[in-house]
Amino acid sequence: MVVMDNVLIGAADGQQQYLLGTMANRHGLVAGATGTGKTVTLQVLAEGFSRLGVPVFSADIKGDLSGISAPGSHNKHVDKRIEAIGIKDWAPSGCPTRLWDIFGKTGQTVRTTVADLGPALLANLLELNDTQSGILQLAFDYAEKEDLPLLDLKDLEALLNWILANRKTLEADYGSLSVQSLGAIMRRVLVLKGDGGETFFGEPALDIDDLIATDQGQGVINLLDGHQLMMQPRVYTTFLLWLLAELFEQLPERGDQPLPLLVFFFDEAHLLFDKAPPALLEKLEQTVRLIRSKGVGIYFVTQSPSDVPDSVLGQLGNRVQHALRAYTPSDQKAVKAAAQTFRPNPGLDTEQVITELGLGEALVSTLDDQGVPSVVVKTLIAPPRSQIGPVDDGALAIMRQASPLAAKYAKSIDRDSAHERLQARRKAQQQVESTRTEPEKEASLKRSRRQTPTEAFTKSFLRSLATQISRILAQLIKQMMRTKR
Numbered sequence: 001m002v003v004m005d006n007v008l009i010g011a012a013d014g015q016q017q018y019l020l021g022t023m024a025n026r027h028g029l030v031a032g033a034t035g036t037g038k039t040v041t042l043q044v045l046a047e048g049f050s051r052l053g054v055p056v057f058s059a060d061i062k063g064d065l066s067g068i069s070a071p072g073s074h075n076k077h078v079d080k081r082i083e084a085i086g087i088k089d090w091a092p093s094g095c096p097t098r099l100w101d102i103f104g105k106t107g108q109t110v111r112t113t114v115a116d117l118g119p120a121l122l123a124n125l126l127e128l129n130d131t132q133s134g135i136l137q138l139a140f141d142y143a144e145k146e147d148l149p150l151l152d153l154k155d156l157e158a159l160l161n162w163i164l165a166n167r168k169t170l171e172a173d174y175g176s177l178s179v180q181s182l183g184a185i186m187r188r189v190l191v192l193k194g195d196g197g198e199t200f201f202g203e204p205a206l207d208i209d210d211l212i213a214t215d216q217g218q219g220v221i222n223l224l225d226g227h228q229l230m231m232q233p234r235v236y237t238t239f240l241l242w243l244l245a246e247l248f249e250q251l252p253e254r255g256d257q258p259l260p261l262l263v264f265f266f267d268e269a270h271l272l273f274d275k276a277p278p279a280l281l282e283k284l285e286q287t288v289r290l291i292r293s294k295g296v297g298i299y300f301v302t303q304s305p306s307d308v309p310d311s312v313l314g315q316l317g318n319r320v321q322h323a324l325r326a327y328t329p330s331d332q333k334a335v336k337a338a339a340q341t342f343r344p345n346p347g348l349d350t351e352q353v354i355t356e357l358g359l360g361e362a363l364v365s366t367l368d369d370q371g372v373p374s375v376v377v378k379t380l381i382a383p384p385r386s387q388i389g390p391v392d393d394g395a396l397a398i399m400r401q402a403s404p405l406a407a408k409y410a411k412s413i414d415r416d417s418a419h420e421r422l423q424a425r426r427k428a429q430q431q432v433e434s435t436r437t438e439p440e441k442e443a444s445l446k447r448s449r450r451q452t453p454t455e456a457f458t459k460s461f462l463r464s465l466a467t468q469i470s471r472i473l474a475q476l477i478k479q480m481m482r483t484k485r
Contacts, residue, residue: 047221326355
C-alpha cells in the first residue's frame with residue numbers, strides 16, 4: 001500500500017492500518033475509558049499529521065501532551081511494538097510546538113473580542129435564560145447601530161449600564177427591557193471577570209492564520225493549556241466553539257485536497273454536549289458538516305461514542321475505539337452502542353472485544369479512498385516518535401520564549417471603544433442637564449411621566465399603521481418597476 005500522505009495508526013494481523021490524508025477532513029472519533037490509551041493515540045495522530053505538513057490544534061487537558069515537542073526514545077517496549085507493527089523508518093523526533101493559554105500564563109495569550117464571540121455563545125457562557133439571552137441580543141444590536149465597539153468586558157459592562165440608565169427611552173424601539181434581567185446579566189458578567197474573562201476578552205485577538213503554520217515542512221502543533229480551563233468547562237467549550245466558528249467563517253472553500261489544512265482535536269468532548277442548548281447543538285452539527293469543505297478535520301476525543309449526539313456522530317468517518325468497561329447495566333448499554341457504530345467484521349465479535357482490549361490496543365475503522373468505512377479490526381497502536389508524557393518546566397519556558405508570536409500577543413491593547421464612547425456621551429448629557437433651567441426640567445419631567453393607556457394605544461396604532469403603509473408603498477413600487485420592464 002502507498003503510505004505517502006497517510007498517517008500510520010498501527011497494525012492488525014500484520015497489516016498496517018492508515019488514516020488516509022484525503023479523508024482526514026471527514027472527521028473522526030477517539031474513544032475509550034480512562035487509562036486505555038486515548039491520549040497516546042491522539043499524540044500518534046497529531047505527530048503523524050505534523051510530519052505530513054498539516055498543522056494541528058488540541059487542548060492539553062492533563063498537561064502531558066507537551067512531550068510531542070521532544071524526541072522519544074528507544075526502550076524494550078517501544079522496540080517490541082515497532083517490530084510487531086513492522087515500522088521500518090521509526091526514529092525519535094519531536095514536532096514544532098506552540099503553547100497557548102486563555103489566561104496568558106503558560107503560553108501565548110488567546111484573546112477574542114466580545115463582539116466576535118457574539119451574543120449566542122456569550123449567552124451560553126454566561127448561562128443566561130431565554131429572556132436574558134434576548135436582551136443580550138438587543139444590546140449587541142444597539143451597540144452595532146450606535147457604533148459602539150464591544151472589545152472587552154469593560155465595554156460590555158458600560159453598554160449594559162447605559163441601557164439600564166436609558167431603558168425608558170430605548171423601550172420605544174426595543175420593547176420591554178427588564179431591570180431584573182439586565183441586573184442578572186450584569187452579575188454574570190462580574191462573575192466571568194473574576195474567572196479570568198478580563199484576560200480572554202480584548203485585543204489583539206487571535207489571528208486564525210497563526211494556527212495554520214508550518215516549520216521546516218512540518219505542521220506546527222498548537223497546544224492550549226487545559227489545566228485551569230477544565231475547572232471552568234463552559235469557558236473551555238465556548239472557546240472551542242468560537243474557534244470552530246472563526247475557522248468556518250474566515251477560511252475559503254478548498255474542495256477535496258490530498259491533505260487537510262488543519263486538524264482540530266476536541267478533547268473531553270462530552271463537556272460540550274452535556275448542557276449545550278438545542279440551538280447551539282444545531283449550529284455545531286451544521287459547522288461539523290460544512291467545515292470539511294474548508295479543509296478542517298475535527299476529531300472528538302471522549303470516553304464513549306454515546307457522549308456524542310447521533311447527528312454529529314454520523315459525520316465522524318474515522319474511528320479509533322479503545323477499551324470500555326461493562327461493570328454496570330449502563331456500561332453494558334454503552335458497549336453495545338459503541339459496537340454498533342462500526343461496520344461489522346464477520347471474524348470479530350466487536351461487542352466482546354471492546355471490553356477485552358489491552359493498553360495500546362483499539363478497534364479501528366477508517367474511510368477508504370471512496371469514503372466507505374473499512375470493516376472494524378483489532379489494532380495494535382503505533383508508538384509515538386515523540387516523548388510520552390510532559391516535558392519539564394525549563395523546556396516549556398524555552399518554547400514560550402522562542403515562539404515567533406511572543407511579541408505579537410504579549411501585551412493587550414485598549415483602544416477607543418464602547419466604554420470610552422459611552423463615557424463621553426454621559427458627560428455630554430450631564431453638561432446639557434447642568435445648563436437647563438428649572439422650568440425646562442419640570443417640563444421634561446412631565447413629558448417623561450408614564451403614558452396613559454390611550455396614549456400608549458395611539459402611539460402603538462400609529463407605528464403599526466406607518467409600517468403597513470411602508471409595505472404597501474414598497475409593493476406598489478415593485479409593481480411599477482415590473483410594468484416598465
